[in-house]
Amino acid sequence: MKKRDSFTNRLGFILACVGSAVGMGNLWMFPTRVSLYGGGSFLIPYFIFVVLIGATGVIGEMAFGRAARSGPVNAFGMALESRGKRKLGEALGLIPMVGALAMAIGYTVVMGWILKYAVGTFTGATLAPADVDSYAAAFGGMASAFGNNGWQIAALLLCILIMMMGIGQGIEKANKIMMPLFFLLFVGLAVYIALQPGAVAGYRYIFRVDPVALKSPMTWIYALGQAFFSLSIAGNGTIIYGSYLSDEENIPASAARVAFFDTLAACLAALVIIPAMATTGSQLDQGGPGLMFIFLPHLFHSMPGGSLFAIIFFVAVLFAGMTSLLNLYETPIATLQEKFNFARVPACLTIGIIGIVVSICIQGIVSGWMDVLSIYICPLGAGLAAIMFFWFCKREFVEAEVNKGRDKPLFPWFYPLCKYVLCPVCVLVLILGALNGGIG
Template sequence: MAQVRDGFQSRFGFVLAAAGAAVGLGNIWGFPTQAANHGGGAFLLVYFIVIFLLALPALYTELYLGHKAQANPVKALGDAWQNTNKKIGAAAGYIGLAGAVVMLSFYSIVAGWMLSYAIEPITSFFGFDAASDFLHSDSVLRNFVFTPLMLILTASIILKGVKSGIETWSRRLMPLLLVLLIGLIVYIASLDGASEGFAAYLIPDFSQVLDPNLIIAAMGQAFFSLSLGVGCMMIYGSYLQPDANLPKLTASVALLDTSVAFLAGLLIVPAIYVAQHNGVEVFNGGKLIGEGQLIFAILPELFNTMGEIGLLVGLLFFVLMSIASVTSTISTTEIPVAFLVENHNVNRTKATWAVSLVVLICASAIILNFDWLFGLVIMLFTQYQLPLMGLFYFITVGWMWQRGNKLHEATTGIHYWFAQYIRFVCPILMTLVFANVAFG
């Protein structure tokens, strides 16, 4: 017997949940690094333009596919391709499912690091030096402790469903994330060296605005920061009420996600310059030291220079990062869970634990072969699957989906021109993003 489909109960709950899916380590970790390495204010200016030109249509396209189908990505894409070749659409949905598992496999490992770093200031405060060393270590044991913890935390939310789980916890976690983010910005702004960071971040060097590398980097970051291409937004769109105002909701999600990315830059970039003021090496050859070192070496070293207050700042920062991780893992986990529930009538509880077990097995394989497999998995996922799936969604909505596609049926007005933009302009922009990230 088919199971009754859950859904979001309010516009506000959906916006927080969808923004939570988009707001992840890419916003708080990746965006500030891209800004610091690509002209600061110039990158910020181009990023805002690109959000409007590429990311908003991509977000709308993915939400639209799920909303019209009221189903998971496999069924939604299969239905959209039914007049051409339903198997192609369904196959793309299965690729998305596999991508979701792959993403969860490496993302849960990194999220586990955030959780361990969030706990470490507490152990330092109480003088548990051995525990602190363990929590800061790169050991296999630490990964096997905290990766399952993050998966269990995610599963506990997914088990409750959309309304009682995803929507309820998004309402709790997203406001907390924003409060922590703003509080940390206010504190970092009071430190020596922060003003230089604010200037670098907010004042654009207009000579760099037309730099092709900067433009392509901004396009890639805008696309990835909205968590597009893996199916998160498609599954969330499917949980909206049939009469939902999709354009307005799309704009709200993009605005909140972009605001968080902007605020993350207001925190991280000034913090980098504060660290440099305190004698921490943050730039190498004019470029910011890699993202992993930034989060797990430079910033903790900065917190150490602050004395006892640094323990509190470090605790709040990594709690912030942990929240950003959880809001992303729950949306990605929901993709394969919804597939098992809807396409195979598996009980949600069994589906959640089955998906979590598969992800744990894949994550364990990465942990045990970390040196070569971790980077390879991330590269294949971010540089190939995400942009290619985004391109596929544009082609699906713009060219292949005939029956029930209101955009395709539009012949006049703004809907017509928006449909033409998705058909012709967006695939070109998306191809540029793919060519840049895949081939450098």
Template sequence: MQQNQPANFKNRIGFVLASVGSAVGMGNIWMFPYRVGQYGGAAFLLIYFGFVALFGWVGLSGEFAFGRLTGTGPIGSYAYALRSRGKKGGGVLGAIPLLGSLGIAIGYAVIVGWVVRYCWGAVSGSLFAVGSEEYFGQITGPFGSLLWHGVVVLVTVLVLARGVLQGIEKVNRIIMPAFFVLFLVVAVYVGFLPGAAEGYRYLLIPQWEKLLDPMTWVMAMGQAFFSLSITGSGMIIYGSYLSKKEDIPRAAMQTALLDTCAALLAGFAILPAVFAFGMDPASGPPLIFITLPKVFAQMPGGRFIAVLFFLSVIFAGITSLINMFEVCAEAVTTHLKLPRKAAVVLVGALAFAAGAFIEFEPYLGKWMDAITIYVVPFGALLCAFIIYWVLGGKRIGEELVLGRKKALCRAFLPTARYLYVGLAVLVFILSIICGGIG
């Protein structure tokens, strides 16, 4: 282990919680509930569960194993894979998903800053003193949220500066259970509101005819793929900090299960409340920043519930940012030879400086579209191909069986090489055609 590298995760629980923290993000909270209802309710869920199981089993396991095998991030890992074939240029390829993570982090930090501002607005009451549209407009203009955006970056940097055990693992051990508890409290409270049953019907009543609509399958696949944070970078770096004694496929499936539970919990907390007050369950930023504040304003005890809700969203956002910043900081530490703390500060400063110029909501939207539609899906596809075709099934299979008490399922490698990589190609193509599916 290099001198500047942080220690490994202490055990599988810490690793899984950190991985779940990376996976659980805004997509679980504002996109998942809407898509479930729009594309078939329980019918959509059945397809979604199938894709989550598949992508968790071979996709997440592959990225974890790739990182543990190489002991480094995407640049070093991709270079290792190509060297195994006598080729050069792997480091350049590895920079593509790394830039995807940095690009998402830049925009994501701005959005989490908005959530922090909303949480403070719920605490102080200023959120309810004006209309949610006006409040949202106040913070999404040019340089409209520098303070809150800066707080988010600073907190993330401080966590990472403490390394894996005292920073990433320790924080996720606290934040992720707190996330589930807070959302559970909100969901239970919302369940007793008059009219909440309509939200449950929206989520759970199967619209079987939607199974004949190709877009139902496309959106379920995209939601599952990106919900697990299979981007060819972040999960590789967490895998590089994992002990050889741990069972990777088991940890991957536990991560996928908890991520799915988080998405369902968000749906049960948000949609019943929206329907209880006759609001439109729109997707994207309007759901969290415009629709829900109107709901909280009308709800008995709504101010308290708003604080809990936005606090839990902050937790989801920070844990995702920790992973994005970490993969970038590791690259700076390893390849530019900077001390870890200096690397973390450099990444944070770069993310904040770049993000400051896209705080204007239309600019941010264009930035995130470019990154999530083109860069991230291509990075994920590239990683899948390099793991299962360049590095090869035999070598990654040897890594996957370490820490297991039984052999890898015979269907694992054929499923990964043909079905998973084929679907990764499809995700990339459909993401461009549809203007984003995750």
């Protein structure tokens, strides 16, 4: 039997998991949420929810994947096998697997935008428009149906080429390069912004605590959504990365490091973007693609040294996006390998072709596509994974899997916390997302 590919060391695994978590939510949504919901008033509940979800959902999905040595389809099947319902479990496991593929396809569209803007910072095209309306028009043309085919295909081909090299030689090595560079570049940006006149007003806003905002239910709802989606628990990517871990790996310690560095990335983004807006007297009241591709490029255009700032920013964003894209595509690729005995390269090519064809077709509707996935499929996948592992697997089995590689057992209330708090939280995120049009 051929040995299953895996991460070569702890650092590679942690950086890969951090890469999967650090994405557009950290960069174009977190700073906006901090700005809209009272700075420190948002950070307080956000940190609370990061600790809760990191200490339950992230640990659980990593351990579930390692226990099954596979992605969600076989993992869910394993959970129901003792009840004679393996086929049902595998069918339910298709939900987060297909969700990962659909999310990867939507993310491919975004990566095409990022690649075009990153290259454009070197050629001058990204900062060429003169005003906000011109930036909006340029982005609108790019984000329309069939408006960015070449760059989108190039981004996906780069991703697939990395994945063809496997886990240790492809995904792990790519993350070992891109993640440290991402943090290094963003730290450099933060230092540069700190030296600009007017930046202090931005810091003052980030760290102030507004009692009214802190008491508002919406602050807590959006802090929950931000933490939940930022840590990438969806019953797919974290499970599949966990499946490549050895039994000697301390999963709770790894999960804590992933949560820490993901939160650090989000805070770095806020420390760059909010003070940068403050230097021009601008109000950060819009997130999403508009912030990344319209308002920030216009801001860079007007800043001293803006061209260099734009280069560093979009290259760093490209690294963050690519590492997330690798994780999203890994789940369907691994499923083809596990369930249909595909070799690695044919599996990557098959999923890559699907990704190219579908992503080109959805360019004009990608916003709605991603909304459906983030509102319904991601929390549903996370909830199903939590239920399978903490309700259908025996407590002794769960605790044994979580404690592998540890010198002493994890705290005794871990299992009931996951069973009776994490599972309802996943349901709550699903309901709140549906009621509010998305909270992630």
